[in-house]
Amino acid sequence: MLSNRQLLILQVIIDEFIQTAQPIGSRAISKKNQVTFSPATIRNEMADLEDMGFLEKTHSSSGRVPSEKGYRFYVDHLLMPIDLSQRDEETISGVFNQGMVEFEQIIQNSVNVLSELTNYTSIILGPEVYATTLKQIQIIHLSKTTAVAILVTNTGHVEHRSFTLPKEINSLDLEKLVNILNDRLVGVPIIQLPQRLQVELTSILDHYIKDVATAFNYLKGALLDQQPSNLYVGGITNMLLQPEFSDVAKIHSLYSVIEQEEIMANILRSQNQGIHISIGQENKITEMQDCSLITATYTLKGQQLGTIALLGPKRMEYSRVISLLDRLSKDMTDTFHNW
Amino acid sequence: MLSNRQLLILQVIIDEFIQTAQPIGSRAISKKNQVTFSPATIRNEMADLEDMGFLEKTHSSSGRVPSEKGYRFYVDHLLMPIDLSQRDEETISGVFNQGMVEFEQIIQNSVNVLSELTNYTSIILGPEVYATTLKQIQIIHLSKTTAVAILVTNTGHVEHRSFTLPKEINSLDLEKLVNILNDRLVGVPIIQLPQRLQVELTSILDHYIKDVATAFNYLKGALLDQQPSNLYVGGITNMLLQPEFSDVAKIHSLYSVIEQEEIMANILRSQNQGIHISIGQENKITEMQDCSLITATYTLKGQQLGTIALLGPKRMEYSRVISLLDRLSKDMTDTFHNW
DNA sequence: GTTAGCACTCAACTCTTTCGAGTGCTAATA
DNA sequence: TATTAGCACTCGAAAGAGTTGAGTGCTAAC
Numbered sequence: 087m088l089s090n091r092q093l094l095i096l097q098v099i100i101d102e103f104i105q106t107a108q109p110i111g112s113r114a115i116s117k118k119n120q121v122t123f124s125p126a127t128i129r130n131e132m133a134d135l136e137d138m139g140f141l142e143k144t145h146s147s148s149g150r151v152p153s154e155k156g157y158r159f160y161v162d163h164l165l166m167p168i169d170l171s172q173r174d175e176e177t178i179s180g181v182f183n184q185g186m187v188e189f190e191q192i193i194q195n196s197v198n199v200l201s202e203l204t205n206y207t208s209i210i211l212g213p214e215v216y217a218t219t220l221k222q223i224q225i226i227h228l229s230k231t232t233a234v235a236i237l238v239t240n241t242g243h244v245e246h247r248s249f250t251l252p253k254e255i256n257s258l259d260l261e262k263l264v265n266i267l268n269d270r271l272v273g274v275p276i277i278q279l280p281q282r283l284q285v286e287l288t289s290i291l292d293h294y295i296k297d298v299a300t301a302f303n304y305l306k307g308a309l310l311d312q313q314p315s316n317l318y319v320g321g322i323t324n325m326l327l328q329p330e331f332s333d334v335a336k337i338h339s340l341y342s343v344i345e346q347e348e349i350m351a352n353i354l355r356s357q358n359q360g361i362h363i364s365i366g367q368e369n370k371i372t373e374m375q376d377c378s379l380i381t382a383t384y385t386l387k388g389q390q391l392g393t394i395a396l397l398g399p400k401r402m403e404y405s406r407v408i409s410l411l412d413r414l415s416k417d418m419t420d421t422f423h424n425w
Numbered sequence: 426m427l428s429n430r431q432l433l434i435l436q437v438i439i440d441e442f443i444q445t446a447q448p449i450g451s452r453a454i455s456k457k458n459q460v461t462f463s464p465a466t467i468r469n470e471m472a473d474l475e476d477m478g479f480l481e482k483t484h485s486s487s488g489r490v491p492s493e494k495g496y497r498f499y500v501d502h503l504l505m506p507i508d509l510s511q512r513d514e515e516t517i518s519g520v521f522n523q524g525m526v527e528f529e530q531i532i533q534n535s536v537n538v539l540s541e542l543t544n545y546t547s548i549i550l551g552p553e554v555y556a557t558t559l560k561q562i563q564i565i566h567l568s569k570t571t572a573v574a575i576l577v578t579n580t581g582h583v584e585h586r587s588f589t590l591p592k593e594i595n596s597l598d599l600e601k602l603v604n605i606l607n608d609r610l611v612g613v614p615i616i617q618l619p620q621r622l623q624v625e626l627t628s629i630l631d632h633y634i635k636d637v638a639t640a641f642n643y644l645k646g647a648l649l650d651q652q653p654s655n656l657y658v659g660g661i662t663n664m665l666l667q668p669e670f671s672d673v674a675k676i677h678s679l680y681s682v683i684e685q686e687e688i689m690a691n692i693l694r695s696q697n698q699g700i701h702i703s704i705g706q707e708n709k710i711t712e713m714q715d716c717s718l719i720t721a722t723y724t725l726k727g728q729q730l731g732t733i734a735l736l737g738p739k740r741m742e743y744s745r746v747i748s749l750l751d752r753l754s755k756d757m758t759d760t761f762h763n764w
Numbered sequence: 765g766t767t768a769g770c771a772c773t774c775a776a777c778t779c780t781t782t783c784g785a786g787t788g789c790t791a792a793t794a
Numbered sequence: 795t796a797t798t799a800g801c802a803c804t805c806g807a808a809a810g811a812g813t814t815g816a817g818t819g820c821t822a823a824c
Contacts, residue, residue: 147773244585
């Protein structure tokens with residue numbers, strides 16, 4: 087177990103390193119006024135902390151730098167929750183007090199605000215479809231052989247797909263079909279749409295004219311297309327501001343991972359409820375192993391809707407970031423609740 | 426005027442520099458087999474070309490590097506149009522042969538393909554609204570006080586806006602209103618919508634019940650909201666691959682310009698029809714003055730619809746890039762023509 | 765248990781040297 | 795007269811040597 091003195095020293099080192107990104111020496115620590123003992127004592131403690139794996143040296147006569155184990159310990163045991171500054175508080179409230187009704191707007195705003203406040207990269211996974219239900223299907227003809235299918239969900243989200251139609255299908259059949267589908271599918275959770283469509287197909291084949299079934303087959307393709315990945319990213323270029331990413335090659339590999347939205351979406355999707363922190367090697371994606379990822383989920387009736395995340399250097403301002411994410415995810419949960 | 430020998434030397438230097446990004450010396454030029462004269466002769470010619478402002482030295486005993494005037498001359502007089510390689514040809518055709526009906530898909534694909542083929546950053550300005558017309562307006566209630574307005578254009582583009590409604594308005598009034606609007610506005614170019622809405626408002630106030638007018642006032646806000654900027658960007662991270670952008674600060678300032686979509690959109694919007702090249706200082710935006718921007722427009726019935734652009738170092742592969750843009754803009758023009 | 769003292773380490777910086785790819789100029793050549 | 799060989803010169807880049815200073819670990823004294 088760590089002594090109180092060791093805890094204090096570890097905390098001072100990590101706090102300081104988060105600010106400066108420079109190795110911390112014994113003399114610098116001894117100057118802190120919470121610290122009453124001499125540099126020599128601190129050096130002894132630091133050597134012990136290093137033996138235990140909480141600290142590292144960049145070279146044999148350098149100051150100490152936190153190891154990943156050190157960050158992990160810091161996050162698990164030393165972190166004091168801090169209250170948000172008034173500015174942070176107001177900025178976040180601002181997002182929710184503009185009377186916006188579309189969740190895209192709210193999320194887009196949140197992403198921007200988060201990355202501005204923190205100087206890290208913020209990533210939000212939009213509400214998963216399984217919590218939203220179908221409000222209405224519309225089909226609008228563009229020409230004889232093309233049409234747009236529009237799905238509206240109860241959250242005000244609009245999805246649309248264009249598709250081609252064979253000439254044999256007349257618009258009356260199509261209209262009939264849309265009416266049938268609306269009758270039967272409104273209120274169905276989006277996630278269940280594919281199965282429900284299968285069921286309806288059989289039923290329609292049994293009860294209605296063949297032409298409608300044909301139209302249905304065409305429409306189905308448009309409706310079943312996989313969902314777009316629903317991922318919002320802000321402040322990617324903030325990474326360039328961090329001294330640990332002055333290496334162009336490093337940044338490039340990180341960017342190419344973020345660009346592949348499916349990868350990020352999967353990571354965020356698989357997060358457990360609440361706030362979760364992955365530090366360095368704890369991240370599965372190699373390119374992210376110089377980073378920390380902090381995620382928070384937002385929910386509707388206890389069910390997980392989506393995820394808010396911040397990606398930054400391991401040397402993150404953990405406590406502030408946690409407060410920010412906590413606050414934002416709660417506000418987001420509230421907003422969806424009041425829908 | 427430049428002698429043939431000077432033209433040849435200038436061309437060799439620029440071609441070579443585009444490949445290597447290294448200053449070119451007289452000996453290297455003399456080794457090219459189109460070149461029959463000695464390094465000493467070449468040095469004399471290079472000194473003259475430098476006096477005329479087409480070449481520069483990075484330091485007093487270095488090889489030569491093209492100046493911006495040099496690139497401009499190269500682009501205006503030395504560029505030989507080259508045929509696209511089979512691979513380029515096929516990749517571009519691929520975008521248009523997938524039977525996609527939504528222009529968003531086509532443009533998104535084009536942006537990706539362009540940046541992959543060139544390793545530069547590609548930017549496309551989507552079809553301007555003035556060439557598209559309204560196909561249909563739909564209003565869908567989400568709750569008592571919220572609704573989504575959906576606009577569909579003849580190109581299959583779907584715009585939607587959520588808005589809040591006061592309780593006094595019943596859905597019957599709203600439906601009436603939508604019918605009136607559809608009757609009067611279908612076929613109207615999107616760009617004229619704002620004015621036309623004003624006209625209709627007066628007319629509605631004169632002829633219809635007051636409640637409809639109130640509903641209209643609410644809806645108007647949603648419909649008149651400024652258009653989203655319609656800009657598609659691909660391969661931003663490609664800039665990191667160019668040796669001239671190994672400086673993180675430079676990249677960061679360039680990125681922050683690209684991030685401000687309105688700036689880029691305005692640049693692309695103001696381009697003249699056809700292919701246009703801005704080299705270095707010719708760009709108005711300071712942050713882009715280390716870059717070249719090549720733009721090509723696509724049209725519908727002679728009217729400019731949008732712009733395709735590539736942003737890269739001044740040392741661009743001009744001839745290949747021009748062929749690519751030329752081909753893509755033609756294919757895009759054709760696609761919109763066949764709509 | 766704590767700390768002063770001291771020898772030691774190493775990155776970062778500066779200064780110097782060396783190397784070589786390049787130049788410009790002059791004088792010889794075709 | 796236009797071209798070229800030859801040569802002295804320039805300067806960046808790389809490699810090596812010396813200096814500095816912030817840091818360490820260890821020992822012995824308090």
